[in-house]
Amino acid sequence: MAGPLPLGDPAPRDGRLPADLPVDPAVPFSAYLHVPFCRVRCGYCDFNTYTAGELRGARQEDYASTLLTEIEMARRVLGDAGALRPMDTVFFGGGTPTLLPAGDLARMLDAAASAFGLVSGAEVTVEANPDTVTPDVARTLADAGVTRLSIGMQSAVPHVLAALDRTHRPENVRTAVDAAREAGLDVSVDLIYGAPGESLSDWESSVDAALALESDHISAYALIIEDGTKLARQIRRGEVPRPDDDLQADMYELVDARLADAGFDWYEVSNWARTPEQRSRHNLAYWRGSDWWGFGPGAHSHVAGLRWWNVKHPAAYAQRLAAGESPAAGTERPDAEARILERVLLQSRLAEGIPVSELPSDNRANVAGLIADGLVDAPAAVRGQVRLTLRGRLLADAVVRELTD
Structure with a gap:
């Protein structure tokens, strides 16, 4: 079985989403x-x-x-x-x-x-x-x-x-x-x-x-x-x-x-x-940070920046639903800084890379060092995009640290 679920905030029993959730119908x-x-x-x-x-x-x-x-x-x-x-x-x-x-x-x-x-x-x-x-x-x-x-x-x-x-x-x-x-x-x-x-x-x-x-x-x-x-x-x-x-x-x-x-x-x-x-x-x-609903025990969901996760065990999951309650165990709404860090972590792993303009402002200067170390593609960086080289893919976690810490 997987490790413990995140703590988060209590999830509403009826599963309702916050009234101020900024849902974008154009997001897949x-x-x-x-x-x-x-x-x-x-x-x-x-x-x-x-x-x-x-x-x-x-x-x-x-x-x-x-x-x-x-x-x-x-x-x-x-x-x-x-x-x-x-x-x-x-x-x-x-x-x-x-x-x-x-x-x-x-x-x-x-x-x-x-x-x-x-x-x-x-x-x-x-x-x-x-x-x-x-x-x-x-x-x-x-x-x-x-x-x-x-x-x-x-x-x-x-x-x-x-x-x-x-x-x-x-x-x-x-x-x-x-x-x-x-x-x-x-x-x-x-x-x-x-x-x-x-x-x-x-x-x-x-x-x-x-x-x-x-x-x-x-x-x-x-x-x-x-x-x-x-x-x-x-x-x-x-x-x-x-x-x-x-x-x-x-x-x-x-x-x-x-x-x-x-x-x-x-x-x-x-x-x-x-x-x-x-x-x-x-x-x-x-x-790419789209919206999704995760169904089933332990599944995680994301809609418009709100995240939640279900109870882990199939029996607890079934009991919640049989009682007419949401199976969600907890929820969180990361702040703007956390969302930026998550975007860098995920988007930088893609071949398309991430725009330099979307990096935390204090970390943009680190791109030059990553180019010098052979971890980021120089021509792409000149065009404003951080893209990993083969060596960068091998050391992707280290690259992310340089772009976020």
């Missing part, structure tokens, strides 16, 4: 639907997910109906606030959304589309474990309006998958991709690098295997050790080594070069797409 709106179920807990995972033995009073088979109650509440709340807009993107995340019957996911999508509407050409993504995708599942999702499947490949090397506690069979990634393609879905695959015992050669094999799938989009994330996870405990006890920063940097350079050679462009530090149209529009909505 998205929906995130959290499915908090997994067959097993991966040792590195810090997401708000639950195995069957951890549900304690919640029933997986009731989940779709429970979430539909929050959708109806959101329709009322957003309508009352003048913030009701059709969805540009929808994302089913988890957990493992495809542990639910595909018909349940279809019902959830239909309810959201009925409540808010979908813009023409909306992107609708479902995350999936490769072992849970069959031709029937893919067809049901496509028929329901899903446009994109994001498959958790992570690695093509068995001992690396074992180190990550991933249980899927490597060959089922190809099966899942083929099923998605046959149903007319776009395909993205996710990779993780830096697992205990993973060599540069292992990583190269996984990148080449991902490219052989001919997917539209590839995400590659460095393994991060989160407090409270099984992997963090193993490292603390000395049972496995901590990820090597230099090796992870070599792995990043390898995947970036391999993907560039294959015709992919990076558009965010950890994400590459074949064409601009195949970028994850949902994730771009987060990075």
